[in-house]
Amino acid sequence: EAQVTQNPRYLITVTGKKLTVTCSQNMNHEYMSWYRQDPGLGLRQIYYSMNVEVTDKGDVPEGYKVSRKEKRNFPLILESPSPNQTSLYFCASSQRRGVSVETQYFGPGTRLLVL
Amino acid sequence: GNSVTQMEGPVTLSEEAFLTINCTYTATGYPSLFWYVQYPGEGLQLLLKATKADDKGSNKGFEATYRKETTSFHLEKGSVQVSDSAVYFCALKGIPNTGNQFYFGTGTSLTVIP
Numbered sequence: 001e002a003q004v005t006q007n008p009r010y011l012i013t014v015t016g017k018k019l020t021v022t023c024s025q026n027m028n029h030e031y032m033s034w035y036r037q038d039p040g041l042g043l044r045q046i047y048y049s050m051n052v053e054v055t056d057k058g059d060v061p062e063g064y065k066v067s068r069k070e071k072r073n074f075p076l077i078l079e080s081p082s083p084n085q086t087s088l089y090f091c092a093s094s095q096r097r098g099v100s101v102e103t104q105y106f107g108p109g110t111r112l113l114v115l
Numbered sequence: 116g117n118s119v120t121q122m123e124g125p126v127t128l129s130e131e132a133f134l135t136i137n138c139t140y141t142a143t144g145y146p147s148l149f150w151y152v153q154y155p156g157e158g159l160q161l162l163l164k165a166t167k168a169d170d171k172g173s174n175k176g177f178e179a180t181y182r183k184e185t186t187s188f189h190l191e192k193g194s195v196q197v198s199d200s201a202v203y204f205c206a207l208k209g210i211p212n213t214g215n216q217f218y219f220g221t222g223t224s225l226t227v228i229p
Contacts, residue, residue, distance in 0.1 A: 004158075031215065033217070035219075040221060041221060042204060042219045042220050042221035042222050043159075043204065043206075043219040043222075044219070045216055045217055045218075048215065048216065050215065056216075058216055059216070059218075090158055090159065092159075103149070103161050103164060104159075104161070104217065105161075106151075106158035106159040106160070107158050108157060108158045109157075109158050
């Protein structure tokens with residue numbers, strides 16, 4: 001089954017404790033992306049990647065890191081989480097056609113609470 | 116820059132009522148436009164899309180037409196069902212030479228009552 005998986009689905013942590021949220025897709029998609037969803041703000045893009053070893057900042061990259069060492073995986077790293085990073089996070093992937101990107105497929109989401 | 120504005124919710128309708136959710140955009144050039152739907156506790160799913168002016172996207176009885184002259188992509192359905200209750204997001208993808216970023220609206224919550 002074609003899917004995007006995220007782990008963990010729920011996470012409670014404390015300020016300053018490094019954490020990683022994993023994202024994996026089995027559709028051989030080149031493009032992967034991370035979003036956060038907050039009430040009243042909709043989805044905002046954090047980082048995206050057009051291919052292995054290629055990453056770009058989205059609208060809200062501060063406080064986050066990503067890496068793309070393999071095509072299928074795109075982990076989101078919070079080196080020193082703060083309470084304002086409490087949010088619902090979604091990973092997404094998409095096929096590329098030349099320089100353009102097709103429709104995105106979303107993971108189930110990771111709900112993060114930073115105390 | 117690119118942005119999407121969609122109508123505030125929540126929207127509550129009776130079953131079989133007509134639905135319109137407004138979406139307007141600001142973008143450079145000719146972006147691609149999307150409607151995504153999010154059911155409770157789930158990720159977003161693509162509902163429909165349009166990639167050029169005057170295109171009409173349709174799926175599951177929902178429709179939206181890409182109107183360049185009014186920079187709009189309003190979502191419509193002639194007769195909603197209880198199972199349509201969800202949050203709907205309008206989204207835009209910039210043209211390739213402006214980056215492949217996606218921009219989402221704030222979402223409109225729809226509740227359909229029997």
